Amino acid sequence: MDQIVTVALYCRVSTDMQEKERTIQSQLEALRKYAAERQYEIAREFLDEGYSGATLERPGLDHLRDALVSGDFQVVLIHSPDRLARKAVYQSLVIEEMERAQVKVEFLNHPVDDTPEGKMLLGMQGLFAEYERAKIAERNRRGKIYWARQGVFVGGRIPYGYQLVHRDHANGQRASLEVNEAEATTVRDMYRWLLEEQLSCRAMARRLVELEVPTQRGTRWRPSTVNTLLHSEAYKGIFHYRSSKDEWVPIPVPAIVDEGTWEAAQRQLHQNALYARRNNKHYSYLLRGLIRCPRCGATCIGVYSNGRRNYRCNQLDYLSAKNGKRCGGGWVKADPVENAVWDAVTGALKRPEVLMEEYRRRIKDHEASDTLDSERKQIEIALKQVKKKQDRITDAYMNEALEIGDYKGKMDELRQRKSQLEAQLANLDKRATQQLQEKEALSHLQSFCETVSQGLDNLSFEEKQQLLRLVVERIVVNSGTVHIEAIIPLSNVNLCPECENNRTNQGVPRG
Incomplete structure (x- = not known):
C-alpha cells in the first residue's frame, strides 16, 4: 500500500481588491484540485489576505514556517513562486528552510526539481517577477494620474462624510465617492456650530465626544481632527489626489456644504486662531515652551x-x-x-568671571582627553568592516556555502554591531558640537555678558523671553x-x- 502524502496549502493575495474579487478562493480551489488529482491529503491551509509579496513579514507565512518542524505535512503546495515571494532572495531563503525541515515545495505552474538547473530556473523566475512588479507599479501610477485628471476617484484617504462606490465593470462605471449621509450630518453640524455658535475646534471635539459620535477609525475626536476636516475642500466639492510629492490633482465630488458656507467657515477659523488661548496676549507667560x-x-x-x-x-x-x-x-x-x-x-x-572660569574648566577637561578624531576614524573603519562582512555572508548564503540558520544568526549579530557603532558615532557628533559651542561661547562670553548686563533692567517682555x-x-x-x-x-x-x-x-x- 502506497504511503499517503500529506500536504499544506499556502495562498496569498496582496490587496483588498483581490480579496473582494475572491482570487484567494480561486487559488485555494486550484490547489485543492491539484492535491485531489494526486491523492494528497491536505493537513493544513495557510492564507495571507492583503499582504505584499515584497516582504516576508506575513502572519500566514510565519505560521507555515513555524509549522515546518511539526511533521504534520511533507509537501507545501503553492500556486506560483511569486505567491511565495516577489523577490528571488526571499524565495530562496524560505525554500532553504523547507529543505532543512525535509519538506518539499511544489508550484502548480512551475515544477521544481532539485537539480542546479531547476534551482537556477526558479531564481530567474523570481527575478522576472521583481521586474514585472516594478513595471506594473509604474503602469498603475501613470494610469491613476491619467484617470484622476479625467475626474475619476483613483485612490487616497476617503474623507469623513463620504463612502466609496466601487467600479462597475459591467456598466463601465469607474470608482467614485458618494455622500455618507450619517457622517455628512455631523459635518454640517460642525460647520453650523462654527458659524452660528462660534465654537472652537476644541469645544466641537469635546461636544462630539460627549454625543458619542463615532470617528472614521473608531478613535477619539481631537481638536486637530476637527480643524483638518473643516479646512478640507472636499466638503465644497473638490477632492485632491496626490499624484506625486509636489502635484495634487483636483477631482470633483458631491459637495456637503455650499461654497459660501465653506468660505465663511475659513474666515471664522482664522478669527478663532487669532483669539485662541495660545495666541491670547492678555496674559503673557515668560517661560512658554521651556x-x-x-x-x-x-x-x-x-x-x-x-x-x-x-x-x-x-x-x-x-x-x-x-x-x-x-x-x-x-x-x-x-x-x-x-x-x-x-x-x-x-x-x-552679571558675573562673567564665574562663567568664564567654568567654561575654561570644561574646555580643559575636554582637551585633556580629546580623542574625538581618532575615535571617529576607528568607528568609521569598523562600520566599513561590518558592511563588508554583511556582503560576504550574503554571497556565501546565495552560493549555498552557508546554512540558513547560520546566515540569520550572523546577520543579526552584524546588525546589532552596526546599531551600536552608529550610536557611538552620534554621541561623538554631540560631543564635538558641545565642545565647539563651549569654545565659541568663551571667546564671546565676556563681551556678551557685559553688553547684556548693562540693559537687563530695561528689557521689554519680548526681549526677556x-x-x-x-x-x-x-x-x-x-x-x-x-x-x-x-x-x-x-x-x-x-x-x-x-x-x-x-x-x-x-x-x-x-x-
Whole structure:
C-alpha cells in the first residue's frame, strides 16, 4: 500500500481588491484540485489576505514556517513562486528552510526539481517577477494620474462624510465617492456650530465626544481632527489626489456644504486662531515652551485660573493627550517660577568671571582627553568592516556555502554591531558640537555678558523671553525645586511649598 502524502496549502493575495474579487478562493480551489488529482491529503491551509509579496513579514507565512518542524505535512503546495515571494532572495531563503525541515515545495505552474538547473530556473523566475512588479507599479501610477485628471476617484484617504462606490465593470462605471449621509450630518453640524455658535475646534471635539459620535477609525475626536476636516475642500466639492510629492490633482465630488458656507467657515477659523488661548496676549507667560512636566515630559502651557497665572501640563486635557489619558503632573504658579528663573539667569550673566572660569574648566577637561578624531576614524573603519562582512555572508548564503540558520544568526549579530557603532558615532557628533559651542561661547562670553548686563533692567517682555530662549534649554519644577538646564552654568532654585501642586488630578486649574 502506497504511503499517503500529506500536504499544506499556502495562498496569498496582496490587496483588498483581490480579496473582494475572491482570487484567494480561486487559488485555494486550484490547489485543492491539484492535491485531489494526486491523492494528497491536505493537513493544513495557510492564507495571507492583503499582504505584499515584497516582504516576508506575513502572519500566514510565519505560521507555515513555524509549522515546518511539526511533521504534520511533507509537501507545501503553492500556486506560483511569486505567491511565495516577489523577490528571488526571499524565495530562496524560505525554500532553504523547507529543505532543512525535509519538506518539499511544489508550484502548480512551475515544477521544481532539485537539480542546479531547476534551482537556477526558479531564481530567474523570481527575478522576472521583481521586474514585472516594478513595471506594473509604474503602469498603475501613470494610469491613476491619467484617470484622476479625467475626474475619476483613483485612490487616497476617503474623507469623513463620504463612502466609496466601487467600479462597475459591467456598466463601465469607474470608482467614485458618494455622500455618507450619517457622517455628512455631523459635518454640517460642525460647520453650523462654527458659524452660528462660534465654537472652537476644541469645544466641537469635546461636544462630539460627549454625543458619542463615532470617528472614521473608531478613535477619539481631537481638536486637530476637527480643524483638518473643516479646512478640507472636499466638503465644497473638490477632492485632491496626490499624484506625486509636489502635484495634487483636483477631482470633483458631491459637495456637503455650499461654497459660501465653506468660505465663511475659513474666515471664522482664522478669527478663532487669532483669539485662541495660545495666541491670547492678555496674559503673557515668560517661560512658554521651556517648562516641562516632571511626570510625562510634555511641554507645560500657561493657563489663567482663580485670579492667577499658572503653568500646567498640556496632557492634562484628554483631548490633547496622545494616549487619551490625562496626565496628573499638576501645576505651578507662574510668578514665582518666572522670577526664580529670571533671577538665576541674570545673576549668572552679571558675573562673567564665574562663567568664564567654568567654561575654561570644561574646555580643559575636554582637551585633556580629546580623542574625538581618532575615535571617529576607528568607528568609521569598523562600520566599513561590518558592511563588508554583511556582503560576504550574503554571497556565501546565495552560493549555498552557508546554512540558513547560520546566515540569520550572523546577520543579526552584524546588525546589532552596526546599531551600536552608529550610536557611538552620534554621541561623538554631540560631543564635538558641545565642545565647539563651549569654545565659541568663551571667546564671546565676556563681551556678551557685559553688553547684556548693562540693559537687563530695561528689557521689554519680548526681549526677556528671547534672552531666556537663547540661554535656557528646558525647565522642570518638581518637589519644590526648579531644575534649569541651560548653556551657562546655573544652580537649581527652591520654591515655596504653596507655589506648586503635583498631586494627581487634585486642585489642577483648567485653562
